Amino acid sequence: MKFEGTKSYIATEDLKVAVNAAITLERPIIVKGEPGTGKTMLAHEIANALGSKIITWHIKSTTKAQQGLYEYDAVSRLRDSQLGDKKINDIGNYISKGKLWEAFESTGRPILLIDEIDKADIEFPNDLLLELDKMEFFVYETGETIKAKDRPIVIITSNNEKELPDAFLRRCFFHYIKFPDVSTMEQIVQVHFPDIKSDLIREAFKIFYDIRDVPGIKKKPSTSELIDWLKLLMTDDIDAKALKEKDPNKLIPPLHGALLKNEQDVHLFERLAFISRRENDNSE
């Protein structure tokens, strides 16, 4: 089993090494990075490339580690007991399986995506330490031990809202998805829009990286925003010339709403555009 990237996902060399290490050593991999650099997508693409089943566990602030293993519905059992239902004799009827259980049960090395683990409580990762390490857990209600048939490939994403505990990190591989450089970005765009005009790309890239470089900008546009913007440019059939526009009145790029999502940023950008316009005027 080896991950080499897919037709629709450009994986850099270091990402491939990290993912393959995690697959070979059967250890979880933690993926961090700026929003919109394709962390969640990675798991889906690995599943695609390896042809395995993907099980996604989205974490929210209220998610408990136990919910990933199983949940025991004591209330319905209590209710049924009052009604004299025969079901109550088997406690298994009131246990619903969690995502981890699901992953442990399926065969052929499924991929378990634990998405945005930092959203949960600080103790959450620690509560899963043993389960992810040994790939087994114990169900107290029925007294059975659930053990993974094939150790799933565990991919964990984090947006860095909380620090993860050291003991947890020690057991995982780690990868930080850096913001793609121009050449990687070209490949990514090529994958999404095979028939885009090259001059449009060139001009759009220039604007995109220029915006990212604007000092003091609050929310830098990310890859997914660039893709959206290009999509808009293509559907509106905007010419590369329009992006190259040096006309002082049109220095704000067309459809900039896809890239700048914060009114302060738009304002800042307008001011800088105004400044550069003045500079242009002076030089003429």
Add this chain to the structure above:
Amino acid sequence: MFLNFFFDLKNANLPVSLKEYLILIEAMNKRVIDSFKINDFYYLSRSALVKDERYLDKFDKVFGHSFKGLENTSEIEEAEIPEEWLRLMGEKHLSDEEKKLIESLGGWDKLMETLKKRLEEQEKRHQGGSKWIGTGGTSPFGAYGYNPEGIRIGQTESRHKKAVKVWDKREFKNLDDDIELGTRNIKIALRRLRKFAREGAETELDLDGTIKSTAHKGYIDVKMVPERRNKIKVLIFFDVGGSMDAHIKICEELFSAARTEFKHMEYFYFHNCLYDYVWKDNTRRYNEHQSTWDVLHKYPSDYKIIFVGDAEMSPYEITYPGGSTEYWNEESGQTWLTRTLNTYENAIWLNPVPEKYWGRIASTTVIKQLFSDRMFSLTIEGIDKAMRELNK
């Protein structure tokens, strides 16, 4: 196999453990990387040993040092062009005063040229091994210079096509520890301070209570409890004016982060040291101030107290009545600080001045003693420690 490398990492204060080293060895054993390519090994070891992007830059340095004899730069004083200067550019760009200043320094173009040359020199030197050697006299450039290349460092070139080694480029430079302080990081650090309590509307099923009460009564008796919420209450005192002007930006960041992070947060301003009054609005500080006694009486003792200030003043301003620089204070600052500390069990002082200078400033030492060493530096690390202290 790579023991020296491992201990080099350890010595550079990277949090690497034996477990991680064993994982790396195991990965090498299982041939995760096909042939022994140094690049692949770099990726593999980075992924196995570094678990936080803050440490990536340090790791790159140590890796370079261990495997190539790259000069270890951690001990050399590094002077970078701080990002704020460049960021300020966008705003400061065109004020008239600065234009005049630029003229006085030989005109815009000349300045730009010199800066470019300077940067080119630096570029060469960094390819030679040690990066970002300090250029002592760059101050005019910092405040008034602008260089498009300066901002774009490390982004215009493709990393795969360049001859420079990947780790040698040290692309994660700006992610290193305690230098960078965005509000997001502060928020994360502040989040350590939590105390959950159930209060308010009863919305959650209390399973244990229900079972207990059902067993007791013989029929299903559903009990509810309120949701768990963070119940922490914080009172922050900011030192303003004078020497604190240099630290305005970081204080603003801390303020905005604290505002979003704590539901119950109150703040007051003071100057240099706490005396018999504080205020909430700096523009009207002389008219609308509140007696410190009122503050101490109004907020109950379960509030956590954070003082933010550089603690730099004449020691008399703390220890003697009438020491204040602004008016005649009947009681000394020390008395007021002690009063506050006696009222509130959890109180700390955050100091934006780097910790290494504290010992040299008499007033800082005095305040630190008053706070029985609960003074922390205003960095991510410091806030983190401070929050742990407040949680006690």
